Amino acid sequence: VNSVMQMFNSQAEAKRIGLQMNLDPSLRLALRGDPVRLRQVLSNILSNAIKFTQQGEVTVKASRVEETPQEAVIRFEVRDTGIGISLEDQTRLFQPFSQADSSTTRKFGGTGLGLAICKQLVTMMGGTMGIESLQGRGSLFWFTLRLLRQPARPKTEGGQMTALHG
Numbered sequence: 670v671n672s673v674m675q676m677f678n679s680q681a682e683a684k685r686i687g688l689q690m691n692l693d694p695s696l697r698l699a700l701r702g703d704p705v706r707l708r709q710v711l712s713n714i715l716s717n718a719i720k721f722t723q724q725g726e727v728t729v730k731a732s733r734v735e736e737t738p739q740e741a742v743i744r745f746e747v748r749d750t751g752i753g754i755s756l757e758d759q760t761r762l763f764q765p766f767s768q769a770d771s772s773t774t775r776k777f778g779g780t781g782l783g784l785a786i787c788k789q790l791v792t793m794m795g796g797t798m799g800i801e802s803l804q805g806r807g808s809l810f811w812f813t814l815r816l817l818r819q820p821a822r823p824k825t826e827g828g829q830m831t832a833l834h835g
Contacts, residue, residue, distance in 0.1 A: 670729060670731055676712065680716075686726055687726030687727070688719075690728070695733050698733075701816060702814060702817070703794060709787075709790060711745065715729060715747055718748075718751065721749065723752075725807070727748070729745070730745070732746075737818075741815075742814070743814055750806075751808060753804040759800055763787075795815050796813045
């Protein structure tokens with residue numbers, strides 16, 4: 670999450686919109702998943718949020734939804750104060766080559782593939798994805814991933830092994 674936020678910091682600054690991050694402190698778990706796909710999904714959603722926000726802020730949040738000794742379900746959210754999306758347009762949003770409306774392509778650019786690819790990647794990683802939005806009031810894109818917990822890693826301190834707990 671930190672690396673994705675850093676990638677978009679200057680873009681948000683250039684538009685004079687706030688870019689916030691809210692990570693649940695209990696996420697200090699060592700988790701195993703696909704970091705490349707996770708970055709791709711977060712990058713696409715964050716890029717869209719900044720693109721469609723003219724004033725206000727964009728917030729990225731990650732929180733633990735569920736946990737067992739073997740795995741944790743993490744919910745990622747990107748909330749913006751942008752243009753929002755009508756309920757009718759939300760139904761087409763995750764379909765390839767679909768955008769909220771044709772004027773969106775002319776004004777903001779894009780092919781309409783990004784969210785369809787994101788949804789497919791999240792599904793391939795065993796998660797779910799969705800949106801909550803009101804036209805003119807911004808959007809909240811979210812996805813959940815079930816990630817495997819890593820075993821505690823031993824750390825050498827002064828010649829002795831100690832366990833690190835995430």
